[in-house]
Amino acid sequence: MNAIEIRNLSKSFRGMYAVDHLNMTVPVGAIYGFIGENGSGKSTTEKLICGHLVPDEGEIKLFGKEYTDAGVRARVGALIENAGCFPGSSVYQNLMMQAINLGIENREEEIRRVLKIVRMEDAAQVKFKRCSLGMKQRVGIAMALLGEPALLILDEPINGLDTDGMRMMREILVDITKNYGCTVLISSHILGELEKIATHYGILRRGSLIKELSAEEMDSRAQVFVSLKTRDMNAAKELLEKEFADVRTEGEYIRVYDVEDTASIVEYLIKNGHVVSEIQKNKIGLEEYYIELMSKKEEE
Numbered sequence: 001m002n003a004i005e006i007r008n009l010s011k012s013f014r015g016m017y018a019v020d021h022l023n024m025t026v027p028v029g030a031i032y033g034f035i036g037e038n039g040s041g042k043s044t045t046e047k048l049i050c051g052h053l054v055p056d057e058g059e060i061k062l063f064g065k066e067y068t069d070a071g072v073r074a075r076v077g078a079l080i081e082n083a084g085c086f087p088g089s090s091v092y093q094n095l096m097m098q099a100i101n102l103g104i105e106n107r108e109e110e111i112r113r114v115l116k117i118v119r120m121e122d123a124a125q126v127k128f129k130r131c132s133l134g135m136k137q138r139v140g141i142a143m144a145l146l147g148e149p150a151l152l153i154l155d156e157p158i159n160g161l162d163t164d165g166m167r168m169m170r171e172i173l174v175d176i177t178k179n180y181g182c183t184v185l186i187s188s189h190i191l192g193e194l195e196k197i198a199t200h201y202g203i204l205r206r207g208s209l210i211k212e213l214s215a216e217e218m219d220s221r222a223q224v225f226v227s228l229k230t231r232d233m234n235a236a237k238e239l240l241e242k243e244f245a246d247v248r249t250e251g252e253y254i255r256v257y258d259v260e261d262t263a264s265i266v267e268y269l270i271k272n273g274h275v276v277s278e279i280q281k282n283k284i285g286l287e288e289y290y291i292e293l294m295s296k297k298e299e300e
Helices: 042-050 091-101 107-117 133-145 163-180 191-195 215-221 233-243 262-271 286-299
Strands: 002-013 016-027 031-036 057-062 076-079 151-155 183-187 200-205 208-214 224-230 247-250 253-257 276-283
Touching: 002 042, 002 183, 016 042, 016 183, 016 200, 016 208, 031 042, 031 163, 031 191, 031 286, 042 057, 042 076, 042 151, 042 183, 076 133, 091 107, 091 133, 107 133, 107 163, 133 151, 133 163, 163 183, 191 286, 200 215, 200 286, 208 215, 215 286, 224 233, 224 262, 233 247, 233 253, 233 262, 262 276
Parallel strands: 031 183, 031 200, 076 151, 151 183
Antiparallel strands: 002 016, 002 057, 200 208, 224 253, 224 276, 247 253
């Protein structure tokens, strides 16, 4: 069973498609990285899934049922745009108001549970307006986790966070899926961070999904390359082009693609009078893959 199945979903505003016949599948237990440029339709899609907007056409199923089903709706938690908290109330008070609104029994126990998940047990009495951006995002996630949802939808939860904030957010999201059995749909522009936790990706462009793949598929498609520096970069590049099929200058480095044996490259350069000052083997990451994919679409 899939947590989300979307078929032929469309939503327009003033005659312009924000979501254009979208097809999308999110497996149960996934951390699904939802990627796209500003205005590509990510937030609109998330609002449609949550029932905040009504689609023009298409089908949305959650855990095999229509997304309008009351039972399945109760299994969805979301943080879209902001947490919607009262600034002058404490973290605990905001969570309590939301728990009452949701009709949750054993409210105090449930609040303790979600505060533990988001690492905020010691900040329960802090007023929301005194919270840092990272804390506010974690409060929003805690509110979305009230009632033990099976699906969590997060819109840009790591944008604007510092390094420690992003690290903690990664740990929380992995914890939610591994230890609490929750599927996570997360949109973000910070692809390097998303790459560290996502199990699946959906790449959106102009309201349509142009690529959907697992992290394993992404890894298998990623080109291996060796990047290096020498004293005379131009001469070294010309020399390498005689021996290797795909050699490019990328920033301050020469990249030799589809080659894993760094020793053979070093040996070849030294033999021809070039000293290698820096060399490393790597793979194309999510960000480069995304940029390349978008460039190809522009050319079509």
